[in-house]
Amino acid sequence: MASKITLVDQDSPADRAGLRAGQILLSIDGTSIRDVLDYKFYSYDAKLVLKIQDEDGAVCDIPVHKHEGEPLGLTFEHYLMDGMKQCSNKCVFCFIDQLPKGMRETLYVKDDDARMSFLMGNYISMTNLSEADVDRILRMHISPVNISVQTTNPELRVKMLQNKRAGEALQIMNRFAEGGITMNCQLVVCKGLNDGEELRRSLRDLKALYPAVSTISVVPFGMTNHREGLYALEPTTSESAGEVLDIVEPFADECLQELGTRLVWCGDELYLKAGRPLRDTEYYEDFTQFENGIGMLPLFMEEFRLALPDYKGRTARPFTIATGQAAAPSLALLLDEAAAKCDNLRGQVVAIRNDFFGQLVSVAGLVTGQDLVKQLKGRELGERVLISANMLRDGGDVFLDDMTPQQVSVELGVPIVPVEIDGADLLCKIFED
Numbered sequence: 001m002a003s004k005i006t007l008v009d010q011d012s013p014a015d016r017a018g019l020r021a022g023q024i025l026l027s028i029d030g031t032s033i034r035d036v037l038d039y040k041f042y043s044y045d046a047k048l049v050l051k052i053q054d055e056d057g058a059v060c061d062i063p064v065h066k067h068e069g070e071p072l073g074l075t076f077e078h079y080l081m082d083g084m085k086q087c088s089n090k091c092v093f094c095f096i097d098q099l100p101k102g103m104r105e106t107l108y109v110k111d112d113d114a115r116m117s118f119l120m121g122n123y124i125s126m127t128n129l130s131e132a133d134v135d136r137i138l139r140m141h142i143s144p145v146n147i148s149v150q151t152t153n154p155e156l157r158v159k160m161l162q163n164k165r166a167g168e169a170l171q172i173m174n175r176f177a178e179g180g181i182t183m184n185c186q187l188v189v190c191k192g193l194n195d196g197e198e199l200r201r202s203l204r205d206l207k208a209l210y211p212a213v214s215t216i217s218v219v220p221f222g223m224t225n226h227r228e229g230l231y232a233l234e235p236t237t238s239e240s241a242g243e244v245l246d247i248v249e250p251f252a253d254e255c256l257q258e259l260g261t262r263l264v265w266c267g268d269e270l271y272l273k274a275g276r277p278l279r280d281t282e283y284y285e286d287f288t289q290f291e292n293g294i295g296m297l298p299l300f301m302e303e304f305r306l307a308l309p310d311y312k313g314r315t316a317r318p319f320t321i322a323t324g325q326a327a328a329p330s331l332a333l334l335l336d337e338a339a340a341k342c343d344n345l346r347g348q349v350v351a352i353r354n355d356f357f358g359q360l361v362s363v364a365g366l367v368t369g370q371d372l373v374k375q376l377k378g379r380e381l382g383e384r385v386l387i388s389a390n391m392l393r394d395g396g397d398v399f400l401d402d403m404t405p406q407q408v409s410v411e412l413g414v415p416i417v418p419v420e421i422d423g424a425d426l427l428c429k430i431f432e433d
């Protein structure tokens with residue numbers, strides 16, 4: 001699908017060649033450009049001929065000279081240059097299916113698009129990959145691909161994803177491995193379904209695809225209060241989280257001995273739910289699956305501790321840190337350590353109960369504006385409330401329930417200060433003048 005150019009970067013190869021916003025890119029070196037992956041792949045070479053259509057319909061060829069691999073400098077009307085592929089599953093654990101009604105429309109969008117995996121790190125189930133999609137990933141060597149595996153048992157995968165293609169789609173991973181595509185895999189563990197022996201089997205099968213399977217994350221299923229009419233799943237308990245750790249950790253140790261990498265890591269949430277100590281940051285090697293909450297809290301705590309000596313003896317205006325129930329004890333521990341080094345550090349950590357999604361949801365990133373207001377209003381908050389920036393949509397303008405930081409701030413009578421997922425940034429915000 002041809003896509004309209006909306007921006008030409010100044011002094012970019014496209015700019016120097018005379019391209020301008022409003023034109024349409026039809027092809028590069030005779031190959032029609034279907035989407036952003038075609039665009040990135042076919043624009044790699046140093047000498048290109050772009051077929052361009054003007055606003056009046058006239059078509060012309062424009063030669064472009066640039067360095068090999070240098071971006072052309074074009075932005076298109078739609079990021080992918082064509083429509084996003086929607087998910088064709090109905091996973092029993094899907095968080096989107098458990099959202100309350102009436103939230104903003106974009107939150108209900110279920111994408112399952114291999115291009116977003118490559119470009120943005122999204123995870124795909126492979127159930128809607130056509131033969132042409134697989135061929136293209138292999139031909140263009142689109143790597144790494146992030147895959148939501150859940151289980152390597154084909155029948156169980158059909159049951160968990162509620163998609164009859166889910167079992168056979170696993171075979172695509174063998175083709176990716178043969179084609180040299182790197183895969184980062186995720187297993188969302190649901191109690192009584194893909195845990196226990198099934199988890200052991202999945203880990204063994206994925207390990208057999210190493211080094212193509214480069215990392216595996218194991219994370220708990222997140223359960224909200226909005227599961228009417230959905231598959232009856234049991235919540236992750238302290239005991240079941242511990243059982244998962246008892247399977248994964250020894251397996252990771254074996255991998256370390258045999259392969260030189262642990263290969264598989266559990267999400268921080270499993271340690272917190274099980275009431276077990278977090279691992280040191282060295283445990284997580286390259287933090288490849290950091291965005292999935294793998295090693296995020298240990299790294300945050302280490303960053304905080306490393307930066308703390310810089311603030312010795314400093315004073316800070318009184319503050320409140322509002323976070324989810326899961327991370328609150330760790331943040332309170334950090335605050336105690338800071339108070340021991342800095343006189344007059346008047347701050348507190350408040351654990352926000354998640355009434356919006358349900359009390360089994362305890363991560364900071366899913367705390368809403370209305371829960372902050374309900375649970376903080378009337379309390380002594382100091383001069384500002386520090387929150388995790390991941391409570392807000394990209395751009396920092398709105399919480400999941402559409403309240404803005406400004407609205408929450410007006411309700412509470414103090415500014416809301418977002419903090420990046422970075423322990424050093426928390427210290428910086430605490431001691432900000």
Ligand code: SF4
Pocket residue numbers: 087088089090091093094095096097110111112125148
């Ligand atoms: S793949 Fe499964 S979990 Fe992901 S959006 Fe689709 S139904 Fe939901």
